[in-house]
Amino acid sequence: MSALLEVSGLGVSLNGGAEPVELVQDVQLTLSAGSALGLVGESGSGKTLTLKALLGLTPPRMAVTGSVRLDGQELIGRSERSMSRVRGKSLAFIPQDAMAALNPIRHIGSQLAESCRLHLGLSRRAAHARTLDYLNRVGLPDAERVAARFPHQLSGGMRQRVMIAMALICEPEIVLCDEPTTALDVTIQAQILRLLHSACADVGAAMIFVSHDLAVVRQVCQEVAVMYAGRVVETGPVAAVFTDPRHGYTASLLRSLPDVDSPGRPRAISGEPPDPRNPPSGCRFHPRCPYVVPACETLEHRLLPLHIAGESGRRSACIHGATGLPKPQPGKVSTAAVEATTVAEIGVAP
DSSP, X not given: OOOSEEEEEEEEEEOSSSSOEEEEEEEEXXXXXXXXXXXXXXXXXXXXXXXXXXXXXXXTTXXXXXXXXXXXXXXXXOOHXXXXXXXXXXXXXXXXXXXXXXXXXXXXXXXXXXXXXHHHOOOHHHHHHHHHHHHHHTTOSSHHHHHTSOGGGSOHHHHHHHHHHHHHXXXXXXXXXXXXXXXXXXXXXXXXXXXXXXXXXXXXXXXXXXXXXXXXXHHHOSEEEEEETTEEEEEEEHHHHHXXXXXXXXXXXHHXXXXXXXXXXXXXXXXXOOOTTSOOSSXXXXXXXXXXXXXXXXXXXXXXXXXXXXXXXXXEOSTTTTTOOOOOOGGGSOHHHHHOOOOOOOOOOO
């Protein structure tokens, strides 16, 4: 069975200087119908930019290369008019900040109905009825009253539910979620996650879920892709990757999580992500990696399949990927990491 979404060699570069700056490089992703893929990594690793490249929403100064195939149809290089028919209908987007995404001077109902009329060709009455139906589906009481309100008249949790309804109202094939629960308290966050999971299941939509929170990804997704410095460094089933990481960055992210069963403080990753204008040679994580060996500083390891007994779909871009990570050697971390004074913000929650 072919994948619903196939991303290969995806790159995003910033033009305008003496030389283009590669912000995202050689991203490889696959997504099957009805599945959920988590995209994790530190701030600045390229997660949101990858989503924007899939949607064709990168800024004008950025060039997108590679291939993005949806249902076998290439999206890279399409005109804006052609992509506007894909966005909302086939690819839906739930942003991090619902307040910034909603039009502040239009009623909620008119914003949802617009998608129905544009992509589904519904009449005003039919679009309004569908809007009320989807507002009810996402658990908003008194949908008629909510539809008549402006975004600032709703709470953060209600606005996020509106964005979920807006994303799903045209029954898209894929929903792209860019940290949709970050600004919410943990109680509302749990409600939104349950709602998002059940709502996607109702319309049969697959999902790419961007998050800093590894616990949320474990809860929501079946597959995970770990990004560092603009590259995907490890992919595979969530349970397998989180139990037996095969890249030093993945293992370091997991060690930074608070653990109620283990005493002591979480171990932050030393150093900071590299400057994309001047990335390190070899593996980009080697200046911060506790598993570094001399070859890591010169050998640029690509994302390759791993042949692990009893597991399938694992890939890693680590020199230790095939054999498994050795015991951490903090003393072997390169001088660049030891001398760094800025500790990277992981932003994960227990």
